[in-house]
Ligand code: SF4
C-alpha cells in the first residue's frame with residue numbers, strides 16, 4: 052500500500068481523448084517526494100527543449116503535493132507545471148484552496164494533460180469515472196462563473212473546479228487558472244490550458260488517504276496547530292505588521308496599508324508616494340474594505356484566514372487573497388480602494404495574474420505618454436484613470452488592437468513595439484514582471500534570491516530570515532531566543548552580527564558566504580514545501596513558522612512511510628533544485644539572465660554582485676554559467692541528466 | 706440527571722477550512738487515524754462560498770425516507786434549504802453515509818477520546834465549534850445500537866428477505882471455513 056500518496060496518475064491525451072490511469076513508481080517518490088519534484092521529473096523526461104509552450108507536446112501537469120489531503124495543516128497545494136509561454140522556461144506556479152486534496156480523495160496524485168482538444172472541453176473526474184465533456188457553452192465565460200455553471204450542470208456542489216477565463220482561452224501570457232479562493236497565476240499556465248482548449252478541470256473524490264504511522268503523524272499535526280496558536284498570541288516584535296504573523300500576507304484582514312502604499316511604487320514601478328497614507332485615506336480605505344469583505348476564509352485544512360469573500364453592490368461575488376487589492380489600484384494611480392476591489396473582480400473572472408497584468412497596463416500608458424504608442428492605439432479609451440484601466444484590461448484579455456501585443460507581457464511587447472519601448476521594460480527578470488519595489492541599498496541576500504530564483508518571483512523564495520537587521524542587540528538576542536527553525540546555529544550568529552550601519556551592514560554584510568548560506572536555507576524550505584504541497588504561509592514564507600527542517604523529516608517518515616532524516620531531505624531538495632535548473636539551462640537559461648532589474652536598488656556594486664553569483668554557483672556545484680556540473684548531477688543520482696546536457700553541448704567537456 | 710454533551714456552533718467564526726471533516730474521519734478510521742476521508746466524516750460543511758453559506762452540520766439519526774416538503778429559510782439575507790440544517794442520514798443526499806457501503810454515519814461525540822472533547826472542536830482553531838457539558842434531566846429510552854441502525858438501513862435498501870438470505874449464506878461460509 053502507498054501512504055500519503057495514491058500511487059496513481061491520470062494521463063489524459065486531449066487530442067485523441069485517450070484517458071489512462073497509470074500506477075507510479077514509488078522509487079520516484081523516494082527520490083523527489085511529490086508535487087513539484089515529480090512534476091519536474093516528468094517535464095525533464097518528456098518535454099525536450101525543442102517543444103514550444105503552445106505545442107501539443109507540451110505537458111500541463113496538475114500535481115498534488117505528497118502530503119496534500121493528509122491531516123497535516125495547510126497541506127493543500129496543487130503545483131502546476133508546464134513550459135511557460137512568457138519565459139519559455141519551466142513554469143513554476145501553484146495554488147492553494149481545495150483542489151489537491153480532492154484530487155487525492157479521487158485517487159490520483161497528478162493529472163498530466165498532453166495534446167490539444169479540437170473543441171473547448173472540460174474534464175470531469177469523479178473517483179474512477181473520468182470524462183472529457185463539451186465546454187463549448189462555456190466559451191468566453193468567467194472563471195468563477197464557469198465553476199458555478201459546471202457544478203450546476205453536474206449537480207455536484209462539492210466538486211472542486213479549476214477553470215480559465217477569457218484570458219486563458221485567448222492565450223494571454225499572464226492568464227491564470229482560478230479555483231475559488233485560490234489561483235495559479237504566475238507565468239502563463241492559464242494560457243497553456245487555453246491552448247489545449249481545456250476550459251476547466253473538475254474533481255470529486257470520496258476515497259481514503261492512508262498514513263504509514265498514524266499516531267505519530269497526528270501528534271506532529273497537532274503540534275503544528277499548537278504552534279500556530281502560540282504564534283497567534285506572540286507576533287514577532289520589531290517588524291512590520293504583515294511580517295509579524297503566519298500565513299500568506301494578511302492583506303484581507305489588515306486595513307493599514309501605509310507600508311505598501313508608501314514603499315511600493317505606483318504606476319509602472321516608478322513613483323514612490325512617501326506621504327500618501329493619511330488619516331482621511333485610512334478611514335476611507337477601512338470603510339471600503341470592511342464593506343467589501345463578507346468573510347475571511349482559508350484553504351483546505353488550515354486555521355488561517357488569508358482570503359476573503361468580496362461582495363460589492365452591482366457585481367458578482369468573488370474571492371480575493373494576498374495583495375491584489377493594491378496592485379491595480381497602485382498601477383493605475385487611483386486613490387480609492389473601491390476601484391481595487393472592483394477591477395479585481397473583472398480580472399478574476401477573466402483569469403489573469405493580478406501581479407503582472409496591472410504592470411503591463413501601467414507600462415502601456417507610460418509608452419503612450421512618451422509618444423511611443425500613439426493616440427490611434429488608444430482610440431476609444433476613456434480619460435480617467437479608472438476607466439483607462441478597465442478599457443485596456445478588456446483589450447488585453449480579448450487580444451484586440453494594442454491589447455494583442457500587450458497580452459504577451461511587458462518584455463515581449465516592448466520588443467514588438469520597438470521605438471525605444473525596451474527602455475520602459477525596467478522591472479522584469481527573465482522576461483517576467485516583478486513586484487513594483489524600488490529600494491536604496493543593495494541587500495546581498497535579496498540580490499541572490501532575485502537573480503537566481505527559478506520561480507522568478509521574490510515572494511516565492513524569501514522567508515525565514517529577517518528582511519532587515521534589528522537596530523539593537525537586545526532585539527536581536529530576543530529574536531534568536533526561540534528561533535527553533537534554524538537549520539544550523541550559525542544563522543543566529545549571522546543575525547546577531549547584522550547592523551543597520553557601518554562595516555557590518557548591507558551590502559557587505561551578511562558576507563558573500565553568509566548570503567549564500569541564507570539563500571540556500573530559504574530555497575530549501577520552498578522546494579520542500581512545494582514537493583510536499585504544504586503552504587508557504589505556514590512554512591517557508593513567514594518568520595518562525597510551524598513547519599521547518601527539523602519536523603519535516605518526521606512528517607515524511609510517519610506520513611508516507613519513507614524513512615527520512617535531515618540529511619536525506621537536504622539531498623532531495625538539492626536533487627529537485629538541480630533538476631529544475633537542468634530543465635531551464637537545457638532551454639537556454641544562463642548567467643546573463645540572472646540579474647535583478649537595473650533600478651531595483653539605487654546603489655549597485657557590480658563587483659560584489661559578481662562575487663555573490665560566483666559563490667552561489669560554486670556552492671551549488673554549478674559552473675560559472677550557472678550550469679550544474681556532471682559531478683554534481685552524478686552525486687544526486689541524476690547522471691542521466693548530466694549525459695543529456697553533455698550530448699546537447701550544454702555541459703562542455705570538463 | 707444525565708450529562709449532555711453539546712457543541713455550540715458559531716457560523717460567523719467559521720473560515721470554511723474543513724479541518725473538522727478531516728479530523729473526524731481520521732479519528733473514526735480503523736485503526737484510529739490510519740486514513741482520512743471527509744466523505745466519511747460525521748460533521749459536514751454545507752458550504753457555498755459565493756453565497757457566504759458556511760454551515761457545519763453533525764450527523765444524527767438515520768432515516769429511511771426523505772421528507773415530503775422542502776422549506777426554505779432566509780437568514781441574514783441568505784437562503785437556506787431546510788435540508789441544510791438537517792442532521793439525518795437521508796436518502797436524498799450523499800452526506801452522512803459511508804461512500805462505499807452506504808451505511809449511515811452518526812456523530813458519537815468521539816466518545817472514546819481520552820480528553821472527552823470531540824476532535825472537531827479540538828481542531829477548530831477559530832472557535833466556531835465549542836464544547837459544553839450540561840447536566841440535564843432526561844428520560845432514558847432504549848437507543849438502538851450501531852449494528853441495529855446499520856441493519857435497519859440495509860433492510861430498507863435491500864428488503865428483509867434479501868438480508869436474511871445473505872446472512873444465512875454468510876453463516877454457511879463460516880461453517881465451511883471452520
Ligand atoms: S496559511 Fe493561508 S494561504 Fe496558506 S493554506 Fe492557510 S489559509 Fe491558505
Ligand code: SF4
Pocket residue numbers: 718719720721722723724725726750761825828829830831832833834
Ligand atoms: S474546523 Fe471550524 S472553522 Fe474549520 S470548517 Fe470546521 S467549523 Fe469551520
